[in-house]
Each structure stands twice: as structure tokens, then as C-alpha cells.
Amino acid sequence: MAAKRLVVAGGSGFLEYVNTPPSEAGRLSHSGTIPSTPTPYVRRANLIVSYDSRSGEPQWDTVTASKERPGWASDVEWAKADILKPSTYKPYLKDATAVVHSMGILLEADYKGVVSGKESIISGLQRAFSSTKRGTQDPLNRGVGEELRPQESDGQLTYEVMNRDTAIALAQESSFEHVPTFVYISAAGGAPILPSRYISTKREAESIISQSLPDLRKSSHYPSRWVE
Structure with a gap:
């Protein structure tokens, strides 16, 4: 049986390094709904995994307890790409x-500015918890090869942009490339400390992808369940 080729956008965060049980990895690969994580069981599931992130292969001591490269990592093709520039990952x-798609942000850049002292607490939190913010230009109506451009005046990477x-x-x-299956790493819910837009932008992504790209098999993955 030919190996399945899995491409993951976003490969240097904690999400990508949780283990998938062998039985689950095999079940998902055969059903066409493929796990989002390269794990020690990748070879058993007969997958070839490519990881696209801005940094390429991660610094392992930032995402695991060891500086040493895990054995399974040699089975992964690591690539640098910018999610805002489709030409880099196409x-x-x-x-x-x-x-x-396993990328997203929990906290927006302006909140981090408050924490680091680069922005006043009042102005930073007012912006962080704003009920409306802009994303990019309409991502479905871009020109060929056109990159995504954040529309906030300061170029902030908002929930609307990233999630x-x-x-x-x-x-x-x-x-466009006739990939049969697209998996979106979503979230089951938000948290009291997070703006409501954290979860609402994820729901908007799910809805728009389902309605606008009918030829693409979609699967949304939540922390403990798959929805197809």
C-alpha cells in the first residue's frame, strides 16, 4: 500500500508533540482522517509527514524534556514556510x-505587549478584549500567489488572522492542489481569561471552509473528539 503523505502547517508548538495511540493512528490513517501529530507511531500508520513552520525543525528542548532529537523525527520532512505567504508552502x-492546519494563538500580540511593559495596561487590555478586530483581506478572493495582509493599522496578528x-x-x-482531505485543529471551547473572539474565529473558519470549499473533505479536530 502506498504511503499516505500528511502535510502539517505549524510544527513547533506543544500541540504537535502529544502521543497518538497506535490503534488510533492506524484507524485514522485508514479512514482518511489522519492524526495531526507525528509520533513514534507514524511509521506504523504508514505516513510520510511534512511539517511546515516558520522555524522548520524545532529546538527540541523547547517542546520536549530533552535536547536530543526524537527517533521518529528523522521520518519527518521539516520545512520552513510562512503561513501568510502561500507561495512558501504551496x-x-x-x-x-x-x-x-494546527496554527493559532491563545493571546494576541497587544496582550503580550502589556506583559512585557511595551504598552500600558489600560490601552493594551482594551485592545486585547475588543469585540471586533480585522483579519486579512478576504482570503477566498486573493490574486494568484497573493499573500495574506493583516488589516489592523499596526499589522497585529489577531485571532481573525491566525485562527x-x-x-x-x-x-x-x-x-487548488486537489488534496482530498483538510483537517482543522479547532477548540472545544474558550476559557474565562480569553476573549470570546478566540473561539468565535475558530467557528467562523469551520463554517466558511465547509460552505465555500464543497469539493474538499473537511474534518475538525477538537481536544478529545473528531467531527467530520
């Missing part, structure tokens, strides 16, 4: 069995 979509518009653009590019 070549990796060719002949993919599935593409996974919604990058996912829509990646799904569209996957559709």
Missing part, C-alpha cells in the same frame, strides 16, 4: 493525502 501540498483567515487560505490552496 509546493509541499502537491500529492498530499491530507493537509492539517480564521490562515486556515481558510490553506484550505483553499489545498483545494
Whole structure:
């Protein structure tokens, strides 16, 4: 049986390094709904994994308890790409069995500015918990090769940019390359300390991708369940 090729956008955060049980990895690969994580069981599931992130292969001591490269990492093709610039990741979509969007932000840049002292607490929190913010230009109506441009005046990477518009653009590019399956790493819910837009932008991404790209098989993954 030919190996399935899985492309994951976002490969240097904690999400990508949780273990998938062998039985689950095998079940998901055969069903066409492929796990979002390269794990020690990747080879058993007969997958070839490509990871696209801005940093390429991660510094292992920042995501694991060891500086040493895990054994399974040699089975992964690590690539540098910018999720805001489709031309940097489009070549990796060719002949993919599935593409996974596992990127997103919990806190927006302005809140981090408050924590680091670069912005006043009052102005920073007012912006962080604003009920409306802009994303990029319409990701479904970009020109060929056109990159995503954050529309906030300071170029802030908002929930609308990272949780919604990058996912829509990646799904569209996957559709252009005739990738059969697109997996979106969503969230079951938010948290009291997070703005409501954290979860609402994820729901918007799911809805827009489902309605606008009917030829693409979509699967949304929540922390403990799969929805197809």
C-alpha cells in the first residue's frame, strides 16, 4: 500500500508533540482522517509527514524534556514556510493525502505587549478584549500567489488572522492542489481569561471552509473528539 503523505502547517508548538495511540493512528490513517501529530507511531500508520513552520525543525528542548532529537523525527520532512505567504508552502501540498492546519494563538500580540511593559495596561487590555478586530483581506478572493495582509493599522496578528483567515487560505490552496482531505485543529471551547473572539474565529473558519470549499473533505479536530 502506498504511503499516505500528511502535510502539517505549524510544527513547533506543544500541540504537535502529544502521543497518538497506535490503534488510533492506524484507524485514522485508514479512514482518511489522519492524526495531526507525528509520533513514534507514524511509521506504523504508514505516513510520510511534512511539517511546515516558520522555524522548520524545532529546538527540541523547547517542546520536549530533552535536547536530543526524537527517533521518529528523522521520518519527518521539516520545512520552513510562512503561513501568510502561500507561495512558501504551496509546493509541499502537491500529492498530499491530507493537509492539517494546527496554527493559532491563545493571546494576541497587544496582550503580550502589556506583559512585557511595551504598552500600558489600560490601552493594551482594551485592545486585547475588543469585540471586533480585522483579519486579512478576504482570503477566498486573493490574486494568484497573493499573500495574506493583516488589516489592523499596526499589522497585529489577531485571532481573525491566525485562527480564521490562515486556515481558510490553506484550505483553499489545498483545494487548488486537489488534496482530498483538510483537517482543522479547532477548540472545544474558550476559557474565562480569553476573549470570546478566540473561539468565535475558530467557528467562523469551520463554517466558511465547509460552505465555500464543497469539493474538499473537511474534518475538525477538537481536544478529545473528531467531527467530520
